[in-house]
Amino acid sequence: MRQVELEVLRYNPETDREPHFQRYAVDCQEEWVVLDALNHVKETLDPTLSYRWSCHMAVCGSCGMMVNGEPKLACKAFLRDYPGVIRVEPLRHFPVERDLVTVIDDFVAKLARVKPYLIPKDKAPEAAEFRQTPAQLKRYKQFTLCINCMLCYAACPEYGLIPKYLGPAAIALAHRWNRDSRDGGRDARQEELAATEGAWECSFVGACSEVCPEHVDPAGAIQQVKIESTVDWYQAHLMPWTKK
Amino acid sequence: METHSADVAIIGAGGAGLRAAIALAQSAPSLRIALISKVYPMRSHTCAAEGGAAGVIKPDDSLEHHFNDTVGGGDWLSDQDAVDYFIREAPTELLQLEHWGCPWSREADGSVAVRPFGGMKKQRTWFAADKSGFHILHTLFQTSLQFPSIQRFDEFYATDLLVEDGRCVGLTAIEMRSGQMRWFDARAVIIAGGGAGRMFPFTTNGAIKTGDGMALAYRAGVPLKDMEFVQYHPTGLPSTGTLLTEACRGEGGVLLNKNGRRFLQDYGMGPETPLGKPVLKTMELGPRDRVSQAFWHEQRKGNAIATRWGDAMLLDMRHLGEKTINERLPLVRDMSISYMGVDPVTDPVPVRPVVHYMMGGIHTDINAATSLPGLYAAGECACVSINGANRLGSNSLTELLVFGRRAAVSALEYLQQGGRPAGGAALAEAAQARVRELVQRTGGTESVAGLRKEMMQAMEEHAGIYRSGEGLAAACAKLGELRQRYRRIELHDKTNVYNTDLLQALELGSMLDCAEAVVQSAAARKESRGAHQRLDFPGRDDRQFLRHSLAAYAGEGPPRVSYRDVVITRSPPGVRDYSGGHE
Ligand SMILES: Cc1cc2nc3c(=O)[nH]c(=O)nc-3n(C[C@H](O)[C@H](O)[C@H](O)COP(=O)(O)OP(=O)(O)OC[C@H]3O[C@@H](n4cnc5c(N)ncnc54)[C@H](O)[C@@H]3O)c2cc1C
Numbered sequence: 169m170r171q172v173e174l175e176v177l178r179y180n181p182e183t184d185r186e187p188h189f190q191r192y193a194v195d196c197q198e199e200w201v202v203l204d205a206l207n208h209v210k211e212t213l214d215p216t217l218s219y220r221w222s223c224h225m226a227v228c229g230s231c232g233m234m235v236n237g238e239p240k241l242a243c244k245a246f247l248r249d250y251p252g253v254i255r256v257e258p259l260r261h262f263p264v265e266r267d268l269v270t271v272i273d274d275f276v277a278k279l280a281r282v283k284p285y286l287i288p289k290d291k292a293p294e295a296a297e298f299r300q301t302p303a304q305l306k307r308y309k310q311f312t313l314c315i316n317c318m319l320c321y322a323a324c325p326e327y328g329l330i331p332k333y334l335g336p337a338a339i340a341l342a343h344r345w346n347r348d349s350r351d352g353g354r355d356a357r358q359e360e361l362a363a364t365e366g367a368w369e370c371s372f373v374g375a376c377s378e379v380c381p382e383h384v385d386p387a388g389a390i391q392q393v394k395i396e397s398t399v400d401w402y403q404a405h406l407m408p409w410t411k412k
Numbered sequence: 413m414e415t416h417s418a419d420v421a422i423i424g425a426g427g428a429g430l431r432a433a434i435a436l437a438q439s440a441p442s443l444r445i446a447l448i449s450k451v452y453p454m455r456s457h458t459c460a461a462e463g464g465a466a467g468v469i470k471p472d473d474s475l476e477h478h479f480n481d482t483v484g485g486g487d488w489l490s491d492q493d494a495v496d497y498f499i500r501e502a503p504t505e506l507l508q509l510e511h512w513g514c515p516w517s518r519e520a521d522g523s524v525a526v527r528p529f530g531g532m533k534k535q536r537t538w539f540a541a542d543k544s545g546f547h548i549l550h551t552l553f554q555t556s557l558q559f560p561s562i563q564r565f566d567e568f569y570a571t572d573l574l575v576e577d578g579r580c581v582g583l584t585a586i587e588m589r590s591g592q593m594r595w596f597d598a599r600a601v602i603i604a605g606g607g608a609g610r611m612f613p614f615t616t617n618g619a620i621k622t623g624d625g626m627a628l629a630y631r632a633g634v635p636l637k638d639m640e641f642v643q644y645h646p647t648g649l650p651s652t653g654t655l656l657t658e659a660c661r662g663e664g665g666v667l668l669n670k671n672g673r674r675f676l677q678d679y680g681m682g683p684e685t686p687l688g689k690p691v692l693k694t695m696e697l698g699p700r701d702r703v704s705q706a707f708w709h710e711q712r713k714g715n716a717i718a719t720r721w722g723d724a725m726l727l728d729m730r731h732l733g734e735k736t737i738n739e740r741l742p743l744v745r746d747m748s749i750s751y752m753g754v755d756p757v758t759d760p761v762p763v764r765p766v767v768h769y770m771m772g773g774i775h776t777d778i779n780a781a782t783s784l785p786g787l788y789a790a791g792e793c794a795c796v797s798i799n800g801a802n803r804l805g806s807n808s809l810t811e812l813l814v815f816g817r818r819a820a821v822s823a824l825e826y827l828q829q830g831g832r833p834a835g836g837a838a839l840a841e842a843a844q845a846r847v848r849e850l851v852q853r854t855g856g857t858e859s860v861a862g863l864r865k866e867m868m869q870a871m872e873e874h875a876g877i878y879r880s881g882e883g884l885a886a887a888c889a890k891l892g893e894l895r896q897r898y899r900r901i902e903l904h905d906k907t908n909v910y911n912t913d914l915l916q917a918l919e920l921g922s923m924l925d926c927a928e929a930v931v932q933s934a935a936a937r938k939e940s941r942g943a944h945q946r947l948d949f950p951g952r953d954d955r956q957f958l959r960h961s962l963a964a965y966a967g968e969g970p971p972r973v974s975y976r977d978v979v980i981t982r983s984p985p986g987v988r989d990y991s992g993g994h995e
């Protein structure tokens with residue numbers, strides 16, 4: 169048992185002129201995560217606190233928030249890693265809807281724009297699967313692991329400056345489909361990816377990959393997209409005969 | 413009130429709801445589809461499913477095997493015509509997902525890989541490492557983005573179905589962002605609202621699994637079927653209830669008591685199989701009900717190990733080796749380390765049975781249609797029933813797909829049959845007034861958290877792995893009382909924007925209704941079958957209870973429980989044999 173001081177950002181657009189911090193002293197179990205502490209607050213101290221959560225196993229992607237200034241999943245931020253006061257805020261770079269709840273419409277719209285679905289290269293086999301070897305699976309598997317938690321957007325300085333930037337997760341997901349041996353949709357996605365607000369906006373800080381709880385490595389995806397786009401450009405402009 | 417008109421409104425954007433939406437969009441592109449979900453689709457609890465989805469694909473397997481495993485696993489309470497439809501459609505649906513790009517794990521030759529699962533005679537569980545549900549959900553969600561006719565209403569909480577002239581004509585839902593009520597004027601409605609495990613304190617189910625979909629249909633006059641059958645999964649982490657998938661045992665993990673004995677051999681599932689060589693339908697690959705019950709007995713005998721979070725057994729995976737664990741069970745390793753501080757590569761992991769899945773739900777026929785014209789249901793909230801008294805692991809994900817699609821086809825057929833009475837406005841107003849009253853109520857004496865806690869306690873104490881007439885009577889009385897007291901709750905938060913105090917109050921209302929249906933149905937079933945075990949009626953009683961229970965909503969009082977025959981086509985009730993002796 170340990171008493172934890174939580175300092176939580178509160179903001180209700182109906183009643184607050186501006187955001188403020190509220191302190192809660194919470195009796196916590198040693199093994200708890202920040203989410204457990206918030207749930208304890210909600211149940212016993214203050215039912216008006218709003219935040220999102222569901223699975224408590226780092227797979228639904230709901231509970232992204234800033235914990236002591238860093239983007240974290242509240243269900244994976246262990247209290248034992250935070251000896252002092254724990255400051256909890258909504259994810260950076262997103263409009264605040266209320267308390268720890270952010271508006272993520274922007275990402276949801278961008279995701280749709282990169283066509284994150286299979287655009288089949290060949291007709292699907294009749295009553296059978298496309299063959300895909302474990303090695304072919306491995307080429308894109310990592311990029312399928314994105315839980316859309318938005319931590320990378322909160323960490324990305326570029327997204328903070330230029331909200332039009334597609335951003336790490338959307339690019340990683342587009343890249344996931346491009347690398348799938350069953351897919352032939354790269355050209356269709358390229359328009360978004362190679363646009364100025366696409367991968368080129370990234371100045372390769374790499375913060376996105378550092379905070380990603382699923383080890384998706386969006387920064388790696390962005391680099392690969394850039395290289396491939398460069399190859400495209402050379403092929404189109406300098407060696408047009410090589411283009412299929 | 414702002415109104416949205418749709419041809420079909422779908423409540424729920426998990427596996428079942430998304431599958432239904434895509435089927436509708438594909439078959440009739442001009443259809444207006446409203447996909448309504450209280451969370452963003454990718455937050456739906458389908459994402460938590462780990463192990464995989466069953467469907468016959470390999471040459472050594474057959475539909476007949478899948479049929480027999482499912483029917484026997486369900487202790488003969490499954491409707492056999494529905495099971496037949498299900499197993500026939502299963503491979504097609506799983507292949508469809510493959511064609512949409514689902515990253516299924518593969519064999520060296522590039523074909524999809526399958527793994528063993530509890531109660532299955534052959535290897536037929538398709539998987540994507542140990543994040544199968546996650547990949548299914550994201551594949552469906554991302555695929556759905558190519559259909560402009562699917563209009564999404566993310567973070568809209570459905571409060572009421574609108575029923576006029578004996579037909580379902582739409583629903584009302586609260587837009588969380590504004591707190592405003594919206595009226596969905598829909599010609600047909602599909603409910604895909606998921607399970608209700610949150611009635612219990614210790615569960616693998618996420619916070620959103622509060623039985624709203626079931627309660628919506630129930631209050632609208634559709635009975636809830638077989639609600640007494642609640643599945644305990646044998647292997648949850650004692651600290652958080654987080655699931656360690658059955659694939660741990662499918663891959664060769666074994667269960668030990670405090671003396672290091674593989675105790676399942678003492679409960680009709682032996683003889684002991686060689687370590688690291690799991691035998692299908694034997695020992696650790698027995699069905700969930702049997703394995704969870706065996707733990708209960710071990711606990712009574714004093715053979716459990718004590719942990720800070722209560723009694724547990726050990727899941728030993730050390731002999732699988734680091735490579736296999738990393739490749740096949742990466743999430744399991746990660747969660748065991750994170751939430752229990754135990755690395756399965758070097759130590760056995762303490763686990764205990766945990767509430768996992770609702771076999772029961774909204775009564776539908778084999779076409780996913782409810783008794784209310786215009787209303788369909790699919791997924792965990794529905795009960796067709798293919799799962800009978802005990803679902804086999806990995807049948808549920810497949811069920812979402814098969815019956816999600818089936819619900820869409822049925823809804824389309826219904827629309828094609830023609831018109832429906834206009835209206836619903838007055839009903840929508842009434843629904844809005846009810847919620848407004850709840851928000852504005854003052855002088856209430858009860859709190860959401862308080863009632864919720866009492867409900868969970870009653871369920872854990874009396875509606876668990878083993879039940880008694882006495883305990884269930886107490887639970888029935890308790891739930892009746894809690895439903896009365898529910899009418900006197902008062903919210904702390906009376907504002908509009910993203911009011912989770914209100915949301916939790918409404919969810920509690922759903923859970924109380926579902927919980928009462930569970931305990932009333934359990935009290936009425938005086939036999940033991942599958943996941944429903946009565947200490948006072950230890951045997952299966954086919955003469956009286958080879959029937960589905962139907963709990964019908966009766967307003968303030970307890971539900972009326974009646975029965976309906978099980979459909980038996982070719983497998984007469986037999987003995988469930990999970991000993992090594994079976995052929
Ligand atoms: C940890 C875990 C592991 C599992 N592993 C497996 C497995 O390996 N294999 C297998 O076959 N099965 C597994 N299961 C079971 C299976 O995952 C579920 O039964 C299934 O995913 C349920 O899907 P669904 O579409 O019915 O509901 P969900 O995915 O839960 O979706 C419900 C939807 O309804 C919406 N909703 C609910 N109420 C409302 C409301 N009032 N208003 C608006 N929207 C609402 C939610 O927002 C959500 O979109 C597992 C379950 C758990 C918990």
Ligand code: SF4
Nearest residue numbers: 314315317318320380
């Ligand atoms: S890339 Fe990683 S950090 Fe970014 S949204 Fe996906 S899972 Fe979250």
